[in-house]
Amino acid sequence: xxxxxxxxxxxxxxxxxxxxxxxxxxxxxxxxxxxxxxxxxxxxxxxxxxxxxxxxxxxxxxxxxxxxxxxxxxxxxxxxxxxxxxxxxxxxxxxxxxxxxxxxxxxxxxxxxxxxxxxxxxxxxxxxxxxxxxxxxxxxxxxxxxxxxxxxxxxxxxxxxxxxxxxxxxxxxxxxxxxxxxxxxxxxxxxxxxxxxxxxxxxxxxxxxxxxxxxxxxxxxxxxxxxxxxxxxxxxxxxxx
Numbered sequence: 001x002x003x004x005x006x007x008x009x010x011x012x013x014x015x016x017x018x019x020x021x022x023x024x025x026x027x028x029x030x031x032x033x034x035x036x037x038x039x040x041x042x043x044x045x046x047x048x049x050x051x052x053x054x055x056x057x058x059x060x061x062x063x064x065x066x067x068x069x070x071x072x073x074x075x076x077x078x079x080x081x082x083x084x085x086x087x088x089x090x091x092x093x094x095x096x097x098x099x100x101x102x103x104x105x106x107x108x109x110x111x112x113x114x115x116x117x118x119x120x121x122x123x124x125x126x127x128x129x130x131x132x133x134x135x136x137x138x139x140x141x142x143x144x145x146x147x148x149x150x151x152x153x154x155x156x157x158x159x160x161x162x163x164x165x166x167x168x169x170x171x172x173x174x175x176x177x178x179x180x181x182x183x184x185x186x187x188x189x190x191x192x193x194x195x196x197x198x199x200x201x202x203x204x205x206x207x208x209x210x211x212x213x214x215x216x217x218x219x220x221x222x223x224x225x226x227x228x229x230x231x232x233x234x235x236x237x238x239x240x241x
Contacts, residue, residue, distance in 0.1 A: 015087065015138045021198065022066070023090035030067055030094075036182055039133075044236070048129060048160050049050055049073050055156040057126030061085065062113050063147065064133025068108070068159075074129070075104050082108045083125075087115065105161030116142045120150045126163070127151075131160040135206040136197050144219045151241045157221060158238050163208035165232035174233055178204060208235055 022029075033041055048070065052060065057079050062071040065084030074082050084099075086092050092110050099108045113119050115130075115137055128151050137143035151157055165171045178200040207215065212235075213224045221239035228235050 013138065015116075018136050019086050019087050019217075021067065022086075022088035026067065026088065026090035026094055029091065030069070032064075035128050036064050040230055041234075044160055044234050045070050045073050045131060047227075047229065048131065048158050049076055051236065052129065052156060053077050054065060055127055057156065059083075059125045059127075061118075061120070061125040061128045061150065063128065063130045063143075064136060065110070066091045066131075066133075067096060068092075068098050070129055070131045071095070071108050072098060072102055072104065075102070075107055079126075080107070083111055085111045085113045085115065085118070088107060102153065107224065116146055118146045118150050122149055124150045124153045125152060125155060127156045127158070129158045129160070132162065134159055134161055140215065144216065144221075148219050148241060150220065154239055155241050156238065157216075157240065158236060159212075160229075160234060160236050161206070161212075162203040163165065163228065163232055163235040167232070170231045170233075175204070178195060197210060 052074060053076070057077065059081040060074050060077065060079045060083070062068075062074060062082065062084045063086075064085045065071045066088070068084050071082055071084035082104075084092075086093060086095070089112055092112055096110045099105060099110060100211050113117070115133070116139065130147075134140060134143065147157060165174050182200045209226060209228075213226055214241050216224050216237065221241065224237070224239040226235050226237050
């Protein structure tokens with residue numbers, strides 16, 4: 001479980017620190033994501049949409065939606081209601097502008113909220129997604145239990161998260177990139193230098209593969225599968241209730 005904190009000397013808890021961090025980098029976030037991932041994150045999100053489309057959901061919740069990239073991609077589905085939820089008002093403001101420009105105002109609702117205390121009733125959504133967000137939960141199990149609560153029976157839950165390649169030389173190359181190059185890019189282009197150091201560190205210590213599969217099963221999710229992406233630098237996890 002990740003113990004890495006965005007601001008190690010801060011007296012704030014992880015949740016408050018992350019809110020501050022993502023508010024600070026919201027203006028740089030989309031551009032830096034494209035640079036840091038070489039644009040491959042776009043393909044990963046499209047793969048998530050393909051999985052969600054298979055279940056033909058009418059309602060979708062995208063947790064840790066950030067600036068709304070995945071929520072906007074999910075508009076390709078037949079869902080009549082898409083909710084993007086995030087704890088950072090700064091990220092959401094940018095997301096709202098993107099949704100408006102795409103003309104999805106009537107389909108996508110952007111909501112300020114806590115992933116570990118979701119403002120929805122039990123069994124509300126047909127599908128739930130989280131892209132690059134579960135490692136930022138203050139308590140992973142609490143967040144997953146809330147997701148399980150608001151997901152309808154037989155609903156689909158999909159996670160997209162960073163992982164660590166296990167084969168040589170990809171593992172060594174990944175470690176070099178995330179520990180040295182990625183924080184340097186953040187330092188050059190972002191006003192919050194510690195943010196991208198945190199993002200790289202948290203990715204390296206977060207459980208992935210079968211370790212995360214087992215946590216999902218412990219919460220109660222069934223039909224748990226994982227699909228490594230791009231040599232294992234990210235993984236898509238699919239499960240149901």
